[in-house]
Amino acid sequence: MGEVTLGHYIGLSVVLFFIGALGVLSRKNALIVLMSIELMLNAANLAFAAFARRWGQVDGHVVVIFVIAIAAVEAAIGLAILVGIFRNRQTVDLDDMTALNE
Amino acid sequence: MPTFLAHAGTVVLVWILSLSLVPVMVWFERKGSAYMQDRTGPNRAAVLGIRMGGLIHTIADVLKLIFKEDVTPPQVNRFYYTLAPFLSMMIALLTFIVIPIADDLEVGGHLLHWQGLKIDAGLIWIFAVTTIGTLAMILAGWGSNNRYALLGGMRSSAQMISYELALGLSVIGVLLVYGTLDLNEMVRQQGELVGGFLPKWGVVVQPLAALLFMTAAVAETNRTPFDLPEGESEIIGYHVEYSSLKFALFFMAEYVNVVVSAALTVTLFFGGWQIPWLPTPVLEANATSVLLVTCAGVLLLSLALAMASVRWSHRLKQLYTDARRREGDFWTVVLLLQAALAVLVAIVVLANPLEGLSSQIFARVAQFGAFLGKVTFFAFLFIWIRWTLPRFRYDQLMNLGWKSLLPLALLNIAVTAVVLRWLGR
Amino acid sequence: MDAVLFWILAGLSVVGGLVVITGRNPLASALALGLVLIAIAGLFAMLSAHLLFILQLLVYAGAIIVLIVFVIMLLDLDDRRLGEMKIRWGRFGVSAAICLVACVAVLRGVRGLTGLREPVHASFGTVTDVSRLLFGPYLVQFEILGLILLVGILGAVVLAKRGG
Numbered sequence: 152m153g154e155v156t157l158g159h160y161i162g163l164s165v166v167l168f169f170i171g172a173l174g175v176l177s178r179k180n181a182l183i184v185l186m187s188i189e190l191m192l193n194a195a196n197l198a199f200a201a202f203a204r205r206w207g208q209v210d211g212h213v214v215v216i217f218v219i220a221i222a223a224v225e226a227a228i229g230l231a232i233l234v235g236i237f238r239n240r241q242t243v244d245l246d247d248m249t250a251l252n253e
Numbered sequence: 254m255p256t257f258l259a260h261a262g263t264v265v266l267v268w269i270l271s272l273s274l275v276p277v278m279v280w281f282e283r284k285g286s287a288y289m290q291d292r293t294g295p296n297r298a299a300v301l302g303i304r305m306g307g308l309i310h311t312i313a314d315v316l317k318l319i320f321k322e323d324v325t326p327p328q329v330n331r332f333y334y335t336l337a338p339f340l341s342m343m344i345a346l347l348t349f350i351v352i353p354i355a356d357d358l359e360v361g362g363h364l365l366h367w368q369g370l371k372i373d374a375g376l377i378w379i380f381a382v383t384t385i386g387t388l389a390m391i392l393a394g395w396g397s398n399n400r401y402a403l404l405g406g407m408r409s410s411a412q413m414i415s416y417e418l419a420l421g422l423s424v425i426g427v428l429l430v431y432g433t434l435d436l437n438e439m440v441r442q443q444g445e446l447v448g449g450f451l452p453k454w455g456v457v458v459q460p461l462a463a464l465l466f467m468t469a470a471v472a473e474t475n476r477t478p479f480d481l482p483e484g485e486s487e488i489i490g491y492h493v494e495y496s497s498l499k500f501a502l503f504f505m506a507e508y509v510n511v512v513v514s515a516a517l518t519v520t521l522f523f524g525g526w527q528i529p530w531l532p533t534p535v536l537e538a539n540a541t542s543v544l545l546v547t548c549a550g551v552l553l554l555s556l557a558l559a560m561a562s563v564r565w566s567h568r569l570k571q572l573y574t575d576a577r578r579r580e581g582d583f584w585t586v587v588l589l590l591q592a593a594l595a596v597l598v599a600i601v602v603l604a605n606p607l608e609g610l611s612s613q614i615f616a617r618v619a620q621f622g623a624f625l626g627k628v629t630f631f632a633f634l635f636i637w638i639r640w641t642l643p644r645f646r647y648d649q650l651m652n653l654g655w656k657s658l659l660p661l662a663l664l665n666i667a668v669t670a671v672v673l674r675w676l677g678r
Numbered sequence: 679m680d681a682v683l684f685w686i687l688a689g690l691s692v693v694g695g696l697v698v699i700t701g702r703n704p705l706a707s708a709l710a711l712g713l714v715l716i717a718i719a720g721l722f723a724m725l726s727a728h729l730l731f732i733l734q735l736l737v738y739a740g741a742i743i744v745l746i747v748f749v750i751m752l753l754d755l756d757d758r759r760l761g762e763m764k765i766r767w768g769r770f771g772v773s774a775a776i777c778l779v780a781c782v783a784v785l786r787g788v789r790g791l792t793g794l795r796e797p798v799h800a801s802f803g804t805v806t807d808v809s810r811l812l813f814g815p816y817l818v819q820f821e822i823l824g825l826i827l828l829v830g831i832l833g834a835v836v837l838a839k840r841g842g
Binding site: 154155156157158159160161162163165166167169170171172173174176177178179180182183185186187189190193196197200201203204205207209210212213215216217219220221222223224226227228230231232233234235237242243244 | 680681684688691692695696698699701704707708711714715718721722724725726727729730733734737738741742745746749750752753755759760762763765766769770773774776777778780781784785788789790791792793799802803807808811812816819823826827829830831833834837838840
């Protein structure tokens with residue numbers, strides 16, 4: 152197994168980020184797309200925390216706290232919008248949300 | 254390694270403690286409520302005629318719950334349905350591990366912490382874990398695939414989220430006063446004195462916060478007067494589809510939550526493991542005399558109880574012809590043995606007074622005893638509240654949470670901050 | 679010990695992440711996301727980021743997951759609707775190929791990063807340590823963050839109230 156280095160953490164962060172990106176690109180269910188975005192934000196958080204540990208500076212942690220707070224707001228607003236859309240159009244399918252397209 | 258063992262040992266200890274307090278809580282609930290409502294309560298279950306005032310009845314309860322048929326209704330979503338009770342129990346147990354049960358002890362260059370998870374943000378840990386607890390209720394309601402269960406789950410999560418705010422904001426005043434999130438550090442500061450005679454307990458310096466916290470804590474444990482989530486007596490709650498061991502897990506989790514709330518109330522507002530007016534150094538220096546006084550107290554109490562028991566035994570023998578007539582004798586013997594043990598300990602201690610490590614260990618044990626006593630009292634208080642107050646209506650519940658507790662908690666923070674500034678800290 | 683723990687947590691988070699994006703039922707995705715977030719909280723603890731560990735549990739695993747689960751139950755999508763939105767393997771495959779190429783490309787760059795085992799001072803990542811920065815150099819940003827949260831709350835309330 153060997154020693155865990157910074158590369159391991161950043162590698163994991165990259166993998167998680169692309170898993171999230173894949174979800175955003177390929178899914179039609181808006182709820183799952185929102186969750187994939189959370190996944191991507193978390194991958195970034197992990198990278199911040201790993202680099203903070205590498206350089207012995209807590210500034211990275213501060214950034215992560217900001218990201219967590221913003222993610223909470225994003226989830227709240229995003230889900231509120233979803234509920235609103237569902238009330239009007241009975242769907243959460245992203246491909247059906249084309250009102251501005253027509 | 255000794256440090257790790259102390260942590261692990263504490264975790265095991267608090268888990269055993271919280272689980273073994275469950276039967277005692279059930280006993281409080283049954284016998285206590287019976288006493289408050291002027292009835293007898295359970296008095297039949299017995300082992301060899303020993304009823305222990307109804308405590309044996311809890312064993313019968315547990316056996317009943319375990320051996321009942323475990324009915325899984327066909328419409329449920331099996332995975333979520335099974336996950337929920339286990340999650341609920343796990344969360345209840347996880348909360349307890351940050352609570353300190355005695356002062357730190359330095360042995361052979363190792364500083365041992367009597368706290369399962371030594372973390373500098375211990376207070377936030379509790380909120381973090383209890384928030385996840387909401388999930389268990391939603392899952393139980395949703396996984397049951399039953400309208401009433403779902404509504405019960407929704408009600409409970411809405412209530413828990415609402416009162417978590419009041420709970421979280423009420424402790425901020427305490428935080429400001431002690432200037433730390435570390436629960437052990439908080440308890441240590443509560444050993445100081447205010448104005449020379451009052452212990453600096455949270456309830457003394459933050460009375461409003463203590464009241465708000467305890468109100469919100471009762472609501473968090475979903476008990477009357479806030480038991481709308483379950484409403485076991487008439488409205489139906491999230492665990493309506495559960496039976497046997499799965500129901501028992503919810504049931505036990507509720508009592509573990511009560512114990513945890515009591516432990517948290519004690520830790521934040523009632524001095525935790527501190528024995529009032531006896532801070533750790535004083536306690537260590539006077540270990541021998543404290544132990545002797547304790548022995549004397551136990552001796553007197555056992556003798557008095559033994560006398561009462563002899564009288565009671567007389568009456569029992571007139572009343573019963575079966576094994577129960579011997580219960581009085583049993584208690585007399587046990588109490589006399591206890592008295593003899595107290596005398597024995599006193600003699601041993603008089604011969605070799607406690608000093609050095611043994612006095613330090615005695616101090617920790619005494620502190621743990623104080624903590625245990627306080628926790629038991631507050632756990633009883635929660636049951637007392639349950640059997641005293643009627644249930645709120647749902648709108649009253651929400652109004653109380655959002656329009657009374659929350660503004661009061663904010664006011665408390667503002668006033669505390671201003672006063673602390675004025676005092677120049 | 680550290681390596682074993684890292685690989686367990688990493689495995690959990692990757693598998694959980696895959697479940698999140700491939701799940702048919704959003705509830706399964708939400709619970710898998712909860713698992714990922716808890717695993718990442720564990721990784722934060724291993725990186726001696728104590729405050730982040732707790733905040734991750736409190737905000738993400740607690741609040742956000744509960745919110746998502748709440749909304750999933752509120753929408754209560756039936757089987758037909760979920761079937762319409764289930765994964766399209768063609769689209770998924772193309773996206774996966776693109777992501778895989780990008781991922782491998784980035785991972786090649788990451789390989790050279792080493793040296794995590796720098797000694798860290800004892801208070802690294804504790805509440806005191808982070809707060810000193812948060813209420814010092816980052817005070818303005820912190821206050822703006824508070825404002826954003828307030829706006830977010832108001833926005834969510836307004837959005838949820840209209841329509842009804």
